[in-house]
Amino acid sequence: MGINCSTLLPCCVDSEVKSSVLEVPNAENEDRIEANDGPAFCEFTLNQLNNATSGFAVENIVSEHGEKAPNVVYKGKLDNQMRIVVKRFNRNAWPDARQFLEEARSVGLLRNQRLANLLGCCCEDDERLLVAEYMPNETLAKHLFHWETQPMKWAMRLRVVLHLAEALEYCTSQGRALYHDLNAYRVLFDEDGNPRLSTFGLMKNSRDGKSYSTNLAFTPPEYLRTGRVTPESVIYSFGTLLLDLLSGKHIPPSHALDLIRDRNLQMLTDSCLEGQFSDDDGTELVRLASRCLQYEPRERPNTKSIVAALTPLQKETEVPSQLLMGIQHSAATVASLSPLGEACSRKDLTAIHEVLEHLGYKDDDGVANELSFQMWTNQIQDTLNSKKTGDAAFQQKDFRLAIESYTQFIDIGTMVSPTVHARRSLCYLMSDMPQEALNDAMQAQVISPVWHIASYLQSVALAGLGMENEAQSALVEGTTLEAKRNTPRK
Template sequence: MQNNVIAVRVVKRFCYVPEVKKGSCKILGRSFMWNQLGGSIPKEIGNIKSLELLLLNGNQLSGTLPDELGYLPNLDRIQIDENQISGPLPKSFANLNKTKHFHMNNNSISGQIPPELSRLPSLVHFLLDNNNLSGHLPEEFFMLPNLLILQLDNNNFSGTSIPTSYGNMTKLLKLSLRNCSLQGQIPDLSRIPELGYIDLSWNQLTGTIPENKLSNNITTIDLSNNNLTGLIPANFSDLPLLQKLSLNNNSLNGSVSSLSWEKVIFNATARLILDFENNFISNISGVLRPPASVTLMLQGNPVCANANQLNITQFCGPHTGDEKQGNSTPECHCATDLFLEHIPAFYPSCFCAAPLRVGYRLKSPGISDFPPYLNSFHAYLSSGLGLILYQLSIDSFIWEEGPRLRMYLKIFPPRNVSKFNASEIRRIRRMFSGWNIEDNNIFGPYELLNFTLLGPYSTDMVESNNSGLKKGVVVGIVLGAVAASVTLSAIVSIIILRMRSGYHHGVSQKRAGGLSYLKKSSKAEMRIEGVKGFTFTEMSAATNNFDNSTQVGQGGYGKVYKGILTDGTVVAIKRAQEGSLQGSKEFYTEIELLSRLHHRNLVSLIGYCDEEDEQMLVYEFMSNGTLHDHLSGKIIEPLSFSMRLRIALGSAKGILYLHTEADPPLFHRDIKATNILLDSKFTAKVADFGLSRLAPVLEADGTVPGYVSTVVKGTPGYLDPEYFLTHKLTDKSDVYSLGIVFLELLTGMRPISHGKNIVREVNAAYQSGTVFSVIDDRMGSYPSECVGRFMSLALRCCHDETDARPSMVEVMRELDLIMQMTLEADPAETHPRKSDATKPSSMKATGHPYLSMDVSGSNLDSCILPTIAPR
């Protein structure tokens, strides 16, 4: 009861912070997004009747959706996507008369979609893809008067059909029901005048394709991987904006004609993909001579048996693809300031300025190919931001699963001005984060992923929440709003008390604490060889008084800052939060232990600080961040297979050192992707020994006895299941965790995501012979046998039974062997092909799924051929 009271007080306090209209609480969560927050959504939010934006996406929230959220009369947008929310959609949501945007994709929401939601008069976007929804699709949804996007991909409406009434959704722009276990026939959608995007692929739809002419706005029709029969409708050849027509993997017959592309309007960048593979097409009408901008795929049809006679050989082979994403600008040097860049539109005059860097994502675009729409997108976004065209540069873009389109933007100040002023930065950020850019029918809803302030902007006070909230206040609210434990509630209370008393941490301000005298007296006696003791003043100066712009991470121990010492050394400073403070004796014991660890694959401890009631550890700075950052897509440049293998080998060497050569030996206990850091040369270094446990002395026969722990420590998803059940910690517990990291390196998946476990998912693909379908498509081309051998090792590391796992020595030796094989492999690369994921690989599991694989027609002692393109 006390927890709820504290949470309610914090939420209420949000409505009365400075610069928010008195009695009004419009926004809850602008700074809560993408913060790895846990716990459940508190029902007390339902008491904030003036709330307009509920923004909690990109966290680790769990539990069910409170019914109370359905009684927020002014709510415009609810974003809880990319969390771990479970349970049903509350029927009370039918009361949200002003809500336009339901973004709840990528969770574990289950059960039937309440038909009552068809009463929502303002609903525009309904995005619930990648959940566990079941039951039937509500027929009543055709009554939604303003619905533009209905996106329910990857749910399980098993046995149900698409209601014929959906053909009466007169305002619909996009209908996406991919992989929903739908049956029955395709409804007639020709009465929807502005419809631009249809994806009904990967279902069990039957019957023929409706022949009525669709909207001229259609860019994408994907009906692949169903059980459709009959002819390819002639009306598909009369769609001027068509970019993609995918009818592959059905039972269609008839003929293919050059009329398929004659009505399409092509500009310099427009392309058309016609995928008719794996049907029963037996005839060609006329001579097939498509322009270079048309990709025609006929492989797997009877007509290809006579490919030479019909002169269609080029259409009957495997498609390699030639996509190039992003754009580039000519080289132009801007003096010596690394943060100044030339404005591309002014090349070759080399007008230089400091851009704002923005991560931006289209969540449900109505197109399949972006380059033909680059100019219109440029004009749309520039106008929406109140900028001149030359100020906006699209630095790069990439399609992500969904499909969603992630891009990185650079926004330049006006000509003859080298940087934006603080008010203009605040205005631009408000435009993005407050959804003040008008929605566009083609590009759909968007989200701000990051707004990066570097160089001359890093010291500007440009905190730009629309309400003008200070970051400390928002953090307090976040913690209170999601608090589910006494500990979190206590932290929130402390934050609020400090704000009320006008608390500001400074160099001269000391924290009260009963350990101060003990620390000061013991510190004078402690001298640790090779580790420098820093003063609080030095730490404060290195981080500009712990300015928010210098923060590079946060964990259970506290915040991590990038600091520059007086001699110019760049360091990472881990600053303990109050709940992590140790007694002085324990703190120095840990430092003394860490000072003995010296290995090129371990992050080195440089020094510490223990004064002003502060405890800090100073490490070497890793300029390329964490492995998690690279695998999650936070960093644009993807890691190649050889780089990933080198990271795996370096990590294994660091852990093997801890187990066998450290004095004394250690078990890490918390190996995960966020604890593997990368230096400027991408050398992997294991970090964070906060949960490390001294390894026991070897038994007489040389085996390592287990350490029985009263409390299991570690991170869910990486935790050894046998250690979890028996509390018996061994060196094989670290092997298991490292095996999970190996699977992440190979697949790009998270250990646990939306109810899916990475070990089960990969093992299922392995046993079904489709293991290459789960390989990370950002990895580029790779030697298949080397990947296969690496996958086999990873799965053996993740075996449930401790004795079945290899030792860390064996892990390192196997990785070293795979590395040698990779260096000898054929360097030729192939282009990525998304459709490879749908085809069974040649890799078959034989015998026990954790044992080494047999790759048909290959030799595991050689990683030379073939090179496989990613999915």
């Protein structure tokens, strides 16, 4: 029995969507996913994902995501403001559409707080796309190898390996023990700074390339012999990640094992970690890494024993990941807001009204309005009259009349104006109609994609709908767009 996708994922309300949702098959899974009761897996249309990624725009490409060309990962935003990433496969990657759908649906059954969960897929013509949760705080590779403000603390490194081991143990318990090319790019950080394992690596390998990177020094030895991924191969890759976190560098396992045999642990340990851990803790992590990197697959530990070994090593367990990582939460990133941004963060509708009234129609400059002569003679006067009446009502704070007049302007359709949609959005907010306000703010963004005011108004409307996380994201987006707008071009 399927679940109606539209009740769980608002993006799928569209009649174009093809509902195909799978339920979790047993009660044991229900206990496991309780901490991450996200939307059910569903199939998207290509049109939906095209809209979400602004036509798969180059500026939406996520460069660090562990994917090899020609596969590309894009960030995007669904109609319900949920942020997503979309992996677009090479057109020759999955020639069998049924195989792709079955594999995506199988991975889509998984729901766990240690995973960047797979939300859906798209299979139209020769297009093959996966949709997953958006993780805003980049990859482990970025924080470990290319850090800018501070190196990752020892306590956070231990948390990363435990969460990663728990993710692999959960996947193993659900019959998905194989993970392709496990590396520091596959570990992502959510808005709270918690590490998550990308679900993209759980898809069985197709024609899009090898299961491991071309760097043979980091490839499990049995894979070099057989070309097959096994659960033990995944443990070997986990061992290379342990080395990464211990050293802060990407050290080839053979070189690391030589250092371990020579008891030269100082050369293996990140100098930035000096004084942060005891010799016993360091020795225990090195011992675990060497076990994972054994040449014979049968001599490597399983995920359950790895979790058991890492759990007692955890430090500062009461400290949030966000603080350990030195990541500013989205609420903190808007400390220096413009007057409009601050008004929107406070949901101060009166202050927003003052700003919009003062701004007038300055931001409508450059919006294309192609009018034929017949349109001009027959409809332009009605259009201008409706707008004029709406503007007068807006100024006098007669929001009911403003809504009626602006609606007439929009319905006539002779001209488009992001400002009219923004003004009607605020009128709806004043009238306690947040859904209608959100629709208008989104339409303003469609007309003018980089207009910060559209994002700001979306933030207020989303807050009115009780979607606080999405509201905060929209506020940050508005701040970013406004900052870019005010930065002089060189």
